[in-house]
Amino acid sequence: MIFKSFRKRASGTNTSVVNTLQLYFASHDFILKNKLWRYLLFSGLVFILLFTFTIKLIIRGVDAAEAPLTAWLLENVKSFVTLETDTLKNILTGGFWLVRQVITSNQDTIFLFLFLIIGTPYFSFISARAERIMTGKSYPFSFRQFRQELRRGLRIALRNSFMQFLVLLLITLIAFVPFVSIITPLLKFIVMAYYNGILITDYSLERRGISVPDSRIFFKQHKTALFALGLGFMFLLLIPVIGWFLAPTYGLVAAAMYVVQVSKVESKRENKTAGV
Numbered sequence: 001m002i003f004k005s006f007r008k009r010a011s012g013t014n015t016s017v018v019n020t021l022q023l024y025f026a027s028h029d030f031i032l033k034n035k036l037w038r039y040l041l042f043s044g045l046v047f048i049l050l051f052t053f054t055i056k057l058i059i060r061g062v063d064a065a066e067a068p069l070t071a072w073l074l075e076n077v078k079s080f081v082t083l084e085t086d087t088l089k090n091i092l093t094g095g096f097w098l099v100r101q102v103i104t105s106n107q108d109t110i111f112l113f114l115f116l117i118i119g120t121p122y123f124s125f126i127s128a129r130a131e132r133i134m135t136g137k138s139y140p141f142s143f144r145q146f147r148q149e150l151r152r153g154l155r156i157a158l159r160n161s162f163m164q165f166l167v168l169l170l171i172t173l174i175a176f177v178p179f180v181s182i183i184t185p186l187l188k189f190i191v192m193a194y195y196n197g198i199l200i201t202d203y204s205l206e207r208r209g210i211s212v213p214d215s216r217i218f219f220k221q222h223k224t225a226l227f228a229l230g231l232g233f234m235f236l237l238l239i240p241v242i243g244w245f246l247a248p249t250y251g252l253v254a255a256a257m258y259v260v261q262v263s264k265v266e267s268k269r270e271n272k273t274a275g276v
Helices: 003-031 037-077 085-105 107-118 120-135 143-176 182-206 212-221 221-238 242-273
Strands: none
Touching: 003 037, 003 120, 003 221, 003 242, 037 085, 037 107, 037 120, 037 242, 085 143, 120 182, 120 242, 143 182, 143 212, 182 212, 182 221, 182 242, 212 221, 221 242
16 A cells, blocks of 8 residues: 555656656747747856856865964854864864865856856846746836846845755765765755756746745645756756756746746636636
């Protein structure tokens, strides 16, 4: 009985992932049909520029900050702990080493954090344009609405990036355990896929006036679909250079399609319940 229930649930999850991933094929046709391909150039160029400079600047920043931060911490922390100065200094040195390890081993993830945060205005624009074409509903530009979308997009991106970073930090620490390190790359990929699915979907939720708390409820109710949307996004990024141009726009269009589909289903359900 338990096995049958598990198999049924796994089958349903697999079907949901496959159906959601198919939205990327639909988004390809949508982008070509509506001539959105010209927007791919902007995201690709920004992606390449950020990828070239971001991680190097972060590492240099950590190196530059180590000496003054260590000196400050030694001066202000030693009065609260009973450790010898040399011992405390070794602990701090080990801490900075761990930070470098986390940055180096998760450089693609950290870079993607920054790309999704910096690209928030562009992603909001692409999502709104795609949804306007899908639904026929106009989303006229206004600085007030733009500020709201930008503020919320940055809030969601920063929060999810922080949560994702904590999870990846834990996975990085687990990687030091023998044999367990074999599965850590897969765990990282799964975590990144889920959180990226949230980020590219939230633009459509904000546009519908769904609050941040309600959007979290939506995320919990549609975990499998969000994972699949992020999975498609990650798969595209794995394609050298070309994927960097395709992934943002394709992901945003696929996410908008999913939210539109869910909205239609919920609207039909509400009308049926109301007896319309």
